Amino acid sequence: MHLIFTIKKGGKMELEAAKMIGAGLAAIALAGAGVGIGIIFGNYLSGAMRNPSAAQKQFPNLLLGFALAEATGLFGLVVALIILFAF
Amino acid sequence: MAANPMHQFQVYRLGPEIKLGNVDLSFTNASLFMLISALSICIFLYFGSKQKSIIPGRLQLIAELFYNFIAKMINDTAGSKAKPYFPFIFTLFMFVLLCNMIGMLPYSFTVTSHIIVTLVMALFIFIAVTIIGFFKHGLKYLSIFVPKGVPVVLLPLITVIEIISYLSRPVSLSVRLFANMMAGHTMLKVFGSFVISLGLLGGWLPLSFSVALTGLEILVAFLQAYVFAILTCIYLNDALNLHH
Numbered sequence: 480m481h482l483i484f485t486i487k488k489g490g491k492m493e494l495e496a497a498k499m500i501g502a503g504l505a506a507i508a509l510a511g512a513g514v515g516i517g518i519i520f521g522n523y524l525s526g527a528m529r530n531p532s533a534a535q536k537q538f539p540n541l542l543l544g545f546a547l548a549e550a551t552g553l554f555g556l557v558v559a560l561i562i563l564f565a566f
Numbered sequence: 567m568a569a570n571p572m573h574q575f576q577v578y579r580l581g582p583e584i585k586l587g588n589v590d591l592s593f594t595n596a597s598l599f600m601l602i603s604a605l606s607i608c609i610f611l612y613f614g615s616k617q618k619s620i621i622p623g624r625l626q627l628i629a630e631l632f633y634n635f636i637a638k639m640i641n642d643t644a645g646s647k648a649k650p651y652f653p654f655i656f657t658l659f660m661f662v663l664l665c666n667m668i669g670m671l672p673y674s675f676t677v678t679s680h681i682i683v684t685l686v687m688a689l690f691i692f693i694a695v696t697i698i699g700f701f702k703h704g705l706k707y708l709s710i711f712v713p714k715g716v717p718v719v720l721l722p723l724i725t726v727i728e729i730i731s732y733l734s735r736p737v738s739l740s741v742r743l744f745a746n747m748m749a750g751h752t753m754l755k756v757f758g759s760f761v762i763s764l765g766l767l768g769g770w771l772p773l774s775f776s777v778a779l780t781g782l783e784i785l786v787a788f789l790q791a792y793v794f795a796i797l798t799c800i801y802l803n804d805a806l807n808l809h810h
Contacts, residue, residue: 539639539796546746546793550738553745560748564572 502562508555515548571755575679575748596683599675603664611660632660639796644803651802658687659795666747666787670780678790679747681740688740691798699805707808714809739797746790750783 523541527534577594584591614629622630636656640648662678669676677683699707711728712721757779760772 542789543793543796546742546789550742550746553749554741556749557741557745 498562498566502559505555505559505562508558509552512549512552512555515551516545519544519548571752571759574675574751574755577680595675596677596680599668599677600665600683603661603668603677606668607660607664632656636795639792640799643796643799645807647806648799648802655795655798655802658691658798659791662687662743662794663788663791666791667784669747669751670784670787676747676751678743679751681744684740684743685736687794688736691739691801692736695798695801695805698802699808702806703808707805710804710808735801739794743790743794746786750779750786754779754783 519541523534523537526537577596579592579594580598581593584593610625611629614625617623617626619626633656636659637652640652640655644651665677665683668674669679699710711725711732713724713728716724754776757772757776761769761776764772
């Protein structure tokens with residue numbers, strides 16, 4: 480509430496503060512990556528428990544899925560770093 | 567205040583400044599570590615394939631392991647048509663792997679943590695795959711944007727989405743590798759600075775975290791090289807086997 484008041488009153492927010500808030504917000508993307516990685520490993524484990532003989536063959540797919548899911552979260556981190564260091 | 571964790575990514579000049587018009591061609595620490603990784607691949611593979619004995623020695627075993635690993639990956643993901651591209655993908659994998667691994671050594675420089683390096687590699691792959699696709703299939707290659715079995719009503723929308731996803735390939739391929747390497751190394755540095763700032767009494771906890779994270783980073787270094795290579799294979803598969 481105070482923040483909104485400051486923006487309206489002064490016409491502009493301090494750039495440094497806005498950058499910090501924006502970078503923090505961009506890092507929320509990592510929560511999604513955490514959920515995704517958890518789902519991937521959890522589903523791999525439950526599949527492997529049901530059919531252990533097929534588990535070894537799907538291991539490369541597990542690694543691929545892990546890397547792809549992790550990368551989407553890191554895109555958010557890149558946005559945070561761009562906000563902090565590139566502007 | 568702890569040392570700046572971004573300091574490790576600084577590129578600086580080694581030796582004299584070389585300029586060609588407006589282009590700076592000076593020898594930097596990035597070029598030095600690229601050279602080191604390229605040379606170590608050459609030396610390793612030269613000595614690994616020198617003896618050619620039936621019962622392989624250690625070096626030959628590792629070299630054969632890498633060869634079989636990549637050959638199997640290409641065969642599984644892109645089929646037998648992709649065999650001519652084995653040298654390219656093998657080189658790509660080994661270069662990214664060595665750059666990542668040499669970056670894990672203390673006081674070294676991670677080449678792949680700079681987006682310009684990964685973007686050039688990704689753009690090269692993207693343009694090459696597009697040229698291969700048009701070369702093999704002619705204008706029929708454009709049907710990659712029109713998936714089979716989609717209702718006609720949805721087709722305009724799906725085609726636009728497919729085109730966007732095709733064009734975003736180099737971006738996602740390069741940012742994935744660069745962000746993983748940069749985030750990992752920043753994290754290691756941050757935990758390292760915790761050890762210093764907590765001192766002799768409290769520093770042991772972040773130190774043990776640092777050890778575990780180093781292990782994780784070595785895994786990520788290998789994994790990202792693998793993912794980079796396997797995604798290249800998948801793109802190549804799209805270009806070689808159209809709607810298989």
